[in-house]
Amino acid sequence: MRTSEDCALRRHNVNVRGSGKRTIMFAHGFGCDQTMWQPVAQDFEKDFRVVLFDYLGHGQSDLSAYSAERYARLDGYAEDVVVIGNALGLKDGVFVGHSVSAMIGALASLKAPEMFSNLVMVGPSPRYIDDDGYRGGFSREQIEELLQFLAENHLGWSAAMAPAIVGNPERPELGARLENSFCRTDPDIARDFARATFMSDNRSDLPAVKVRTLVLQCSNDIIAPIEVGEYVHAAIRRSEYRLLAATGHCPNLSAPDEVTAAIREFV
Amino acid sequence: MSKTFDTEDLEDLYETAPCAYVSISPDGKVVKANRTLADWLGVAGGDALVGKSLHDILGFGGKIAFETHLAPLLRMQGHVHEIALDLLTPDGEKLPTIANAAEKRSADGRHLFTRLTLFKAVDRRTFERSLIEARVKAEAESKAHREAALLREQFIAVLGHDIRNPLGALAAGVRLLERKEQFSETGKSILMEMTGSINRASALVEDLLDLARGSLGGGFPVNRDSDAPLTPVLEQVVGELRRIAPERAIEARMTIEEPVFCDRGRIGQLASNVLANAITHGAAARPIVFKAFTRGDRFVLSVSNAGAPIPEDVRRRLFQPFFRGASRARRNGLGLGLYIASEVAKAHDGSIDVTSTDEETRFTFTMPKSGP
Numbered sequence: 001m002r003t004s005e006d007c008a009l010r011r012h013n014v015n016v017r018g019s020g021k022r023t024i025m026f027a028h029g030f031g032c033d034q035t036m037w038q039p040v041a042q043d044f045e046k047d048f049r050v051v052l053f054d055y056l057g058h059g060q061s062d063l064s065a066y067s068a069e070r071y072a073r074l075d076g077y078a079e080d081v082v083v084i085g086n087a088l089g090l091k092d093g094v095f096v097g098h099s100v101s102a103m104i105g106a107l108a109s110l111k112a113p114e115m116f117s118n119l120v121m122v123g124p125s126p127r128y129i130d131d132d133g134y135r136g137g138f139s140r141e142q143i144e145e146l147l148q149f150l151a152e153n154h155l156g157w158s159a160a161m162a163p164a165i166v167g168n169p170e171r172p173e174l175g176a177r178l179e180n181s182f183c184r185t186d187p188d189i190a191r192d193f194a195r196a197t198f199m200s201d202n203r204s205d206l207p208a209v210k211v212r213t214l215v216l217q218c219s220n221d222i223i224a225p226i227e228v229g230e231y232v233h234a235a236i237r238r239s240e241y242r243l244l245a246a247t248g249h250c251p252n253l254s255a256p257d258e259v260t261a262a263i264r265e266f267v
Numbered sequence: 268m269s270k271t272f273d274t275e276d277l278e279d280l281y282e283t284a285p286c287a288y289v290s291i292s293p294d295g296k297v298v299k300a301n302r303t304l305a306d307w308l309g310v311a312g313g314d315a316l317v318g319k320s321l322h323d324i325l326g327f328g329g330k331i332a333f334e335t336h337l338a339p340l341l342r343m344q345g346h347v348h349e350i351a352l353d354l355l356t357p358d359g360e361k362l363p364t365i366a367n368a369a370e371k372r373s374a375d376g377r378h379l380f381t382r383l384t385l386f387k388a389v390d391r392r393t394f395e396r397s398l399i400e401a402r403v404k405a406e407a408e409s410k411a412h413r414e415a416a417l418l419r420e421q422f423i424a425v426l427g428h429d430i431r432n433p434l435g436a437l438a439a440g441v442r443l444l445e446r447k448e449q450f451s452e453t454g455k456s457i458l459m460e461m462t463g464s465i466n467r468a469s470a471l472v473e474d475l476l477d478l479a480r481g482s483l484g485g486g487f488p489v490n491r492d493s494d495a496p497l498t499p500v501l502e503q504v505v506g507e508l509r510r511i512a513p514e515r516a517i518e519a520r521m522t523i524e525e526p527v528f529c530d531r532g533r534i535g536q537l538a539s540n541v542l543a544n545a546i547t548h549g550a551a552a553r554p555i556v557f558k559a560f561t562r563g564d565r566f567v568l569s570v571s572n573a574g575a576p577i578p579e580d581v582r583r584r585l586f587q588p589f590f591r592g593a594s595r596a597r598r599n600g601l602g603l604g605l606y607i608a609s610e611v612a613k614a615h616d617g618s619i620d621v622t623s624t625d626e627e628t629r630f631t632f633t634m635p636k637s638g639p
Contacts, residue, residue: 029335032343145327146328149329149353152392152395153332153350182339183336222330250338253339
């Protein structure tokens, strides 16, 4: 029998591994899929129930369930996090969000206050575009340039191939073998996600965030500069801030040990 | 006489290769670059680039994409191929390239540096951009067409619906006149012709509404059940058409093992449309054969007539809406009869096909006899 919970879990290619009293959910950011968290997540499997998933339109999620309208705003993604959490009966869990997922996690914590008791924001930014008295690091023209890059680089995505990747949940190795499959996204969906991400402004949501929060900031991240991380830390009352030695935007891949240690210390 | 080759100079091959080489440290700094890249970027030799950040030589889109897509991919699968990357020259110009990249790792798997090979791709990128533009334009046009078509269908639906009421009033008025008033013979025959015209107009409107319902609702509306027999419905259809075309011979053979899980009104409509089509297009002097029977779990309905065969290209388009063959026969239909028949067939998980030879033209409809 397939319940609506099963459907939600299947739709988002949810993988639950390990065991423990507490649940830790890892959410991928803009660009790739849940594989991004593999190097960090595997360490938590020994004492946590580890939840990995793909946002709709990414990785091995169910492309047919994608709706450009629903996912035009980060709220749509946050609602999906809540749906997955409910399907797993999640309460007092840990949410670890990379990049734009840090904000998605914060929004989810506002929608379902009981679901997460700890929020780890890796490279968060509430607004990417500069504004009066606020430096997000991006200009509107630069976002357009990024959208153009996405239009010109499909990273091997082709409509003909997508069903082979998505339609074979029982044969994940088929997907894994394909070139660039971790970061392969329907160009239209990638564009939507880029827009939803880089056009977002969630600064006013930060003071409402009540969960205990850890802001993990990278040293040299052009997508989420240090002052943005500090801004997030200052705006969330119960937050701690930690500057990682890791550089770049993906410390979960470039410095998994440092990220793992920081999360462990916090939770 | 033996031929001798000059030895290739590997150092020179690296420096002046017809592509650019650059190696990047894990934290994104240039470790080594060749002269080709230096020339493209207008600096004096590859050494001038060492220590610079990769970000300094990439366009903005490429920079973000490198961090969000390429760096993670390189970590996970070790290489990426055929990436369209724009380099930034010192005077702010963009230089389009195609890049391949691979991670160089130590024996114990440590990331030492990332090697990039870049090819100039100015013309290629212009070509690709024009393709993308053409696609965007085509998509916009096809969207505009779809919207226009939707509007047209909505218009048809509204029009059809609103014309039904005045037509109904006309029909009721004519019936009332026939019953309650005294008319001369001329008056009576005019009333009869009026009734015929009203019926024909009503049938056209019903067809239009079916079309609009079918395409607007994403499917043709049918109500299937096994509550009553189908045979009487089909007998009535044959009877009606015999009355309409008394000069034509219609042989009807029905051996139906009831019940058939279907929308009987719709199957009657299908039978009526196909039979009317045979009356219009078949050879007048030869009988039309109407058969309806069940065989195993299939219900089959076929209508055949003699006459000139239907050409292949016409046969292919017969079931499209508003299609009317170049026949000399009267042309007072909208060309929806066979389209509606095929939609009814589809809505019953069945299909309708046509074969046409010098001997006969035959339409055959089959569907599963019992429900799913």
